[in-house]
Amino acid sequence: MTPAIAVRGLVKRYGRRTVVDNVDLTVMPGRVCGFLGPNGSGKTTTLRLICGLLTPDGGSGTCLGEDLIAGRAAIKRQTGYMTQKFGLYEDLSIRENLEFAGDVHGIADLRARVDAALDRLGLAARQHQLAGALSGGWKQRLALAACVLHAPRLLLLDEPTAGVDPKARRDFWDEIHALAATGITVLVSTHYMDEAERCHEIAYIAYGKLLARGSAAEVIAASGLVAWVATGEGADRLAIRLRDAPGVTAAAAFGASLHVCGPDQAALAAAIAPLRGAPGIVWQEAPATLEDVFIHLMRQVPDNAGQG
Amino acid sequence: MRGTLRRMRAIIRKEVLQLRRDRLTFAMMFGLPIMQLVMFGYAIDNDPKALPTALLAADHGTMPRAIVAALGNTGYFAISHSVTSEAEADALLQRGEVQFVVTIPADFTRRVIRHERAQIAVEADATDPTTTGNALAAVEPAVARALARELTGPLAGLAPRAGPVEVVLHRRYNPEGSTRDNVVPGLLAVILTMTMVMMTALAVTREYERGTMENLLAMPIRPIEVMLGKIAPYIAIGSVQVAVVLVAAKLLFDVPMIGSLALLSAATLLFITVNLAIGFTFSTVARNQLQAMQMSFFFLMPSILLSGFAFPFRGMPGWAQLVGEALPATHFLRVVRAVMLKGAGLADIAAELAALLLLLGLVGALALARYRVTLD
Structure with a gap:
């Protein structure tokens, strides 16, 4: 099977700044690939x-x-x-936007296709409203409908769910998976960890370099990170004391509990040892999360953003 | 080919829809020509008449009165003040209450009769030469006519005799020297330059500014299709503007239309296209709508001042004429005035049309070369 995307050594420079630095990426057809990385890491490029x-x-x-x-x-x-930014015409109606996209792509039975898209979106009743009047979540769904109208084989989505509420995000991802099930390949950039976990595979890019590749579980396993979770009264307040300790990559409070991770089991155990005596707090070993991995990866790469 | 047509039609349809919803722009495109027509057609006259004049007459004989009446008959002089001293007359001129002071000395009649050369002084506030030029030129013939009528009988010998040479003046094409006949056709060039360049420049930069260009570029559409699709609606709008101006010229301002309307229409279409190409080129340079607007105004200024619309082209120094020749408005102005007022045919305006075609070729090539298919 030919890959949907197969690129090697992609480089893009702006002046002296290398925004995309030797990126290799292969995505097989029908896969949903999450594209992750900090702001300005070169995802959009x-x-x-x-x-x-x-x-x-x-x-x-x-x-x-x-x-x-x-x-x-x-x-x-x-x-x-x-x-990433809403790219349809805010001063055209929902229907007019879809018809424009369809015309430019030369779709044959345009009327029927637009009708079907409007029905699927649940926007048939509002088709004559201006696109600019839609809420953020609806705008994103309309934009998605406009870019799948011509039945593409590949979808490239740039942070499609930024600023969208959880319900709309969930609906959006259900649609992405429905599309992937029909054989469309999807490359979607995101900042959300829960979305990354909904992808078949992920690619992590930071400062223009591709740093990790594989399924979520593979990426976590490959990182070699270990983690501990502390629960109990006041556990969350220990975060600040551990954050800069040797052997600790990240220490973060989640509600009343504390999540600590590090690359080396012994070093991490040594770091938390002085705190283990605190009364009422229970320490447990836990699997590292995707977020741990990304924070860990970000720390390893020197920031080249300042060199431009 | 069918794909090209369909994509162009899609762009045209989108532009028209957007234009229709942008009420202010829409109003501007039709309000602007009407406003300019009213201002230039009704308000501006380079040959002002009935200018306030102070009369300082120390001689009240029939001869001076005949001369004053003759001055009044030129239409330029309206005696608004009768003064008795030079100081009073000076004050009126200084304050700008009168444009002219006509002084007739006490010994005027006596000197005429005694064959001594009599004098009349006409002082003008010549701060604005346009206001006074024609009036001053009319003084001497008016005086001569008045004297010819007055110096009869025993004084007939004093009447100015015909010189050996008779100069025959013939103001052709605009015998009355009507400003409207000159300005209203010229407005076609100004209105079209103003709206066509700015509208296209805005139409394309708007796509960049609103972030829709990225979406458009990601679609399978060619630059030429975008360009033609974007400028086509404005060709139609420009044609409506032209129709408004021509109908107004005929019905409201009585400007003659001697030449062929078909020829004028063809030349106008060419001129509109050149302007749209210029606007499109601006849009490939400007980063936002404000910059596009500023560039359009920078272009409009010389198009009004150096094209021969506002001021005589031949009165400009060589370098300014050179700049003028590079502006499409200059060539189009000559075409419009020649066709409407002089009944010029294709052969008469061929050189100007060739200049417009050359400009179109240059600007069009620049626009296509600068239009980016990518976001690089």
Whole structure:
């Protein structure tokens, strides 16, 4: 099976700053791949390189079997790209926006397709409202509907659920999985850990470099992180005393409990040893979380944002 | 090919819908020509008449009175003040209450009869030469006419004799020297430059500013399709503006339309297209709508001042004429005035049309070269 995305050594520079630094990425058809990383890590730039909105300064590859540069037009025809900022026309109605997208893609039975999309969205009754009048969650769902109208084989979604309430996020992800079930490949960038866990696989990028790849469980296992959880009265307040201790990557309070992690089992045990005598607090070993891994990875890479 | 047409139609339809919902812009596009027509057509006259004049007459004989009446008959002089001293006259001129002071000395009639050269003084507030120019030129012929009528009988010998050379003046194409006949056709160039350049510049930068360009670029649509789709609605709007101006010229201002309307329409279409291409080029440089607006105004200023619309083209120094020649408005102005007032045919305006075509080629190529298919 040909991969939906297969790029090697992608590089994009702005002036002296390397925003995407030698990124390799392969995604097989029908997979939902989560694209994670801190702000300014190059997620958006990578997505734009893949869909032909930016010209890479280095690297090569294929997207849906077409060459990344020579096949740009063919890639655009079969790809749906949802921008981070709402990219539809706020002064056009919901229906007009969908019809515009359909016309540009040359869809044959446009009327029926738009009707079907409106029904699926549950926006048939509001189709003549201006898109700008929709709430954030509805705007995102409309944007998604507009970029899947032409039945693309690849979906690139750039932080589609930023600023959207949990219910709308859940609906949005149900739709993504429904689309993936029909064979569409999805590459979706996000900041949310729960969303990362809903992906088949994840790719973690920081400061332009791809740092981790695989399923959530694989990424956690590969990190080699270990963790402890402390519960009991006042456990959360210990976070501040552990944060800078040697052997501790992160110590964070979750409600009344404390979650501590570190790369080395013995060092972490030594770090928490002085606190274990506190009365009423129970310490337990726990699996590391995806969030632990990302904080750990971020600390390892020197910040190159200041070099520009 | 069918795909191209459909994508262009999609862009055109979208632009029209957006335009229709942008009430203020829509109002501006039709309000602006009407406002300019009213202002330039009704309010502006480069040949002002009935200018307030103070008369300082020390001689009240029939001859001076005939001369004053003749001055009044030119239409330029309206005696508003009769003064008795030079100081009083000076004060009126200084305060700007009168445009002219006509002084007739006490010995005027006597000197005429005695064959001594008599004098009349006409002082003008010439701060604005346009206001006084035509009036001053009318003084001498008026005086000569008055004298010719007055100096009869025994005084006939004093009447100014015809010189050996007769100068025949013939103001062709605009015999009455009507400002409207010159300005209203010129307005076509100004209105179209103003709205067409600005509207297209805004239409494209708006996409960048609102973040919709990224979405548009990610779709399978070619730059030429976006460009043509975006400018097509404005060609229609420009045509409506032209129709408004031409109908107003005919019905309200009585400006002649001697030449071929078809020829004028074809030239206008070419001019509109050049302006749209310029606007599109601006939009590829400007980062936001404000900058696009500022660039449009920078372009509009010379188009009004150096094109020959506001001031005589031949009165400008060489470098300014050179700048003027590079502006489409200059060439279009000549075409409109030539066709409407002089009945010029295709051969007469071919050079101006060629200049417009050349500008279109240059600007169009620049616009397409600068339009980015990517966000790089």
